[in-house]
Every structure is written in C-alpha cells, then in structure tokens.
Amino acid sequence: MIDWLSWKWFTLSQLRQFSWESPYYLYGIPALLLLFGLRSLLQNRSKQRLGVAFSRGKLKPSLITSLRHLPGICLVIGMTLILMALARPQIVREQTENISEGIDVILALDISSSMNETDLKPNRLAAAKRVAQLFVRSRPDDRMGLVIFAGEAFSLCPLTTDHDLLNSYLTDLDDSMIKTSGTAIGSALAVCINRMRESASKSKVVILLSDGDNTAGNLDPIIVARLAKAFNIRIYTIAVGRPEIPRLGALASAVTIDEGILTTIAGIGGGTFFRATDARRLQTVFREIDRLEKAPVKTKTYKDIKDYYRVYLYWAIVFLLLILLLKSTIFGNILED
Known part of the structure; x- marks a missing residue:
C-alpha cells in the first residue's frame, strides 16, 4: 500500500521524478486558476455583503472573513489534484539488454617447422599466436575452438566460451607438438568439420592459417571444402609469410605458399582468401574477418512502470470531502458574502 499521506508527494524533487503518461x-x-480568479473577481463586484459584528475583539474580523475563502480554495486544490491524477504520474525504470546469438569459430593453425621462419617478427607462429589471442578476446559472445596441424591434424581445444582456456592453449603452442612433418590442410579442415557438424549455431566459421602447400594427409582439401559447404561452414584462409622467389640457377625454396589452393578453398567455403606478409597485415586480416563475421545483436528493453495517480486522487477526495464539511459550518453560510 502506498503511503499517500506523506507530504513528500508534493515536493519539487518528487514531482521531477515522475514521467507523465498524459501530460496535457x-x-x-493554470486555466483552472485563471477561471477561479475571474469568478472571484466577478462575484466580489456583484455580490451584496453582510456586515457581521464581533464581540470584544477576540477574533479579528479580517481573519474571520478571510476564512470564508476556504471552500473555494479547497475546491481549486481538489480539482488540481484530479488533473494531476488524470495526467498519470509514473516512475519508469528502464533496463536494456543486448542479446547476441554468437558464432562458432574454429582457428586452424599450421604449426609445421616452416612457421619458425622470421619474416614475421619474432617468427610466423609467434606472430600468428599473438594476433589470434587478440581476435579471441575481441569476440566474447562466440564459442571458439582450436585445431593444430602439420603432417597430421588434431583438435587441441573444443568449441568453448572459456576464452581464457583457449588463449592458454595458444600461448603453449610450438612446432614440437606434432612430430609428423608436412602440411595436411585437408586433414585440418576435416577435423574442423567434425567438431562443427553437430553444432546448432546458425553461423559456423573456420579460419585456416598456413604458410605452405598441402603436402601431407590423405584427404583432398577441395573435397573437404565442399563437404564444409554442405554443413554450412564458411572458410577463411590466410597465407602467412613472404613467398620466396628462387633465383635463376638456384633450387626452389622448400617453403612455398600455394595461394591457388588456399584461394580455391576459401571460394568453395564462401569465405575470403587473405595474404599476410607481415605482423601488421596479419592483424589487419583478423580485424577484417572480425568485421565480416558479426553476429546480429538483438536489443530488449524492459520497463518497470509504477503508477502513482492514486496518491493524488486520494488527496483530491480528502479536499472535496472537506468542502462538504465546510459547507455545513459557519464558513459555508453565515460568513458567505
């Protein structure tokens, strides 16, 4: 029950807290005050006055005669309170909640020995790890996982929202975790698909980062990419490092980057191929992927609305009852002029 008898409901600070549903x-x-002012002015000019004698000066005539205005004042206050009640004073507490469905993302990182090349400082793998950790931190609403590959592929971290755990795995990565040499891109994609195929997420993404050609594994990356498309998995590929151009008469570099296969995989998987020739460019690539893979955010607004019109309605009733009481006393007849 609202404590309507408190005078706090008429303080300026309390009135400022209200939102008025029907402020008109x-x-x-003010129109009401103007009408009553005109009414009093016209009555005072046309009404006959009754002189009343008071004995021994116990009560001053000016005080007694001023009390005859009490019924009119109560009527003005009562009608003002009714108007305030009709305006529906409310206190509204609003809470906004942003809901994001999130995206399932698996990072597939090449940890073969060639990732120790120093064209990205301090080396390719260290640069990739650092930028991947920043990417993970920037997407708190997504489930993320980690697949590592060289001559074989393994799922190091399943899809999880525990990003601290994922970043700890990224910190501990090194090229000694997989002994088999080579670059099994097809196998890495297959492991990613196996992790994601039963996911209920509407958006599933694989980010594959490698610096070499598909030289290991018994799975064709093109066939695996088509399988990923069947499971609605989008694939982004990143070629890391500067390709070495063999000089005339020299043997071709053992570290080659087959941009054709990475480009084809990204095209089949509905993603994009990126080239990262230095650490800054690699960071830009992850920012671009972050921009492209934004989950829609739904905003829900909750409003807690409390009405306080009853407070002013109860006070209005009090003043209207007071008018009836005053009409039955001296203020309503003998002193009326």
Missing part, C-alpha cells in the same frame, strides 16, 4: 491534463491547472 497538466495544462488545465
């Missing part, structure tokens, strides 16, 4: 009723208050 408040414009009637």
